[in-house]
Amino acid sequence: MNRYLAIFMFFIGFSVSSAQAAPEFMVDSDWLSEHKEDKNLVILEVRYYPHRYFTVGHIPGAIQVQRFKDLGDNHSNPLMRFPSRDAFENTLRSWGINNDSTLVLYDDSNTALVSRLYYLLELYGFNMKHVKILSGGTTDWSAFEEMTKEPSPVPRQGTVTLKAAHPLLSVEWTDVYDDVVSRRDPNIVLLDARPHDMYTGKVIKHSIMGGHIPGAINVVSLDGTSAQKWRSDSELAELYKAVPRGKTVYVYCHDGFRMSLAYMQLKHLGYKDVRLYNGGWSHWGNRLSLPTVDGEQPYGGDFEL
Missing domain, CATH: 3.40.250.10 (Rhodanese-like domain)
Known part of the structure; x- marks a missing residue:
């Protein structure tokens, strides 16, 4: 009996110790x-x-x-x-x-x-x-717990004071074009957090053009969640394994939510320098002069060489 109890306690202890x-x-x-x-x-x-x-x-x-x-x-x-x-x-x-x-x-x-x-x-x-x-x-x-349909009382006006925008938390399209599309800076990773069909151009939504920004890799940030919760740290690390640590990461999506989720996930995993593209695909994908790539590869067509 004691042997079975010891085995049971071992597995309970293992479960607790291995939980994230x-x-x-x-x-x-x-x-x-x-x-x-x-x-x-x-x-x-x-x-x-x-x-x-x-x-x-x-x-x-x-x-x-x-x-x-x-x-x-x-x-x-x-x-x-x-x-x-x-x-x-x-x-x-x-x-x-x-x-x-x-x-x-x-x-x-x-x-x-x-x-x-x-x-x-x-x-x-x-x-x-x-x-x-x-x-x-x-x-x-x-x-x-109970939910209510009654509007909450209007709060007393707050007094919060914000600071100027942190210069190392965002980038503009010109940064993306210069650093990734043109110079191909090896210290910068461009991450597309949208659904994969949008990345490849199979689905065109929220923009005139389909595909992705030349040089972008695709990690779907919502794949790091399930049932309204984040997946474990090990699962998140596996999801972002293609993103090298120690690099500067530029992230975009189509309307600013999936990229913000990627930002939080990457920062939680220990990535130090993560910046969001102000405007994202809703900006780039609606500017006919800016280049795009269809398909699975970050650089394709004329951008392969």
Whole structure:
């Protein structure tokens, strides 16, 4: 009997020791239940379809974030270029956010939507130790806790003060064209985080042109998630094995969410220098003068030589 008990305890111990710890910025629904009445806590919801904040419901007290209007530049082309510091600061203040606020972000899209908000907060110098993401999002919360369809009370105007955009967290199309398409800088990796059919040009969506930017490799960032949660660190490392460590990584997608998820995943894995293309494929793929490549290879056709 003791021998069987020892074997059982061995496997229990092995399971515990081999389990991957969640990223430090992830919290679960139990944590939020315990802290949702904290004085400085602000809960922010980003849904794929914004009307579901009202028709399906939200966590009590959560403030609605409209993913395009609130997280992009409403006066640019394309719309999902990064908002200016002043515009984003005003948006945060309208949500009642102060410099000492603790933020809990959640969505219904495997954290792809909240990753954009997370990135913008980091871009403009918010204290990221105060930013949490609800693992499991709406799915985990609604499994054990009540949702409400009543709009949350309008918060008191916040006083948060942001900093100038961090110069090493983003790039423009001219950087991509110069460093990757033209000079082929060996110290830079260009990463396309879109679905593979969009990368190859089989599917054309959100743009006039199909394919990818010459030199880009394809890693689908949403493949690093499952059931509204991140996969384990070992699975994420396997997903990004084609991205050499120690390189500068430029990332893009079509509207700014998948690339932000890739940014968070890569930073979590220990990649030091990750920068997002401001405008992404919604910019490049709608500029007829900029070159594209169809197919599986990063450089194809006239760009092979």
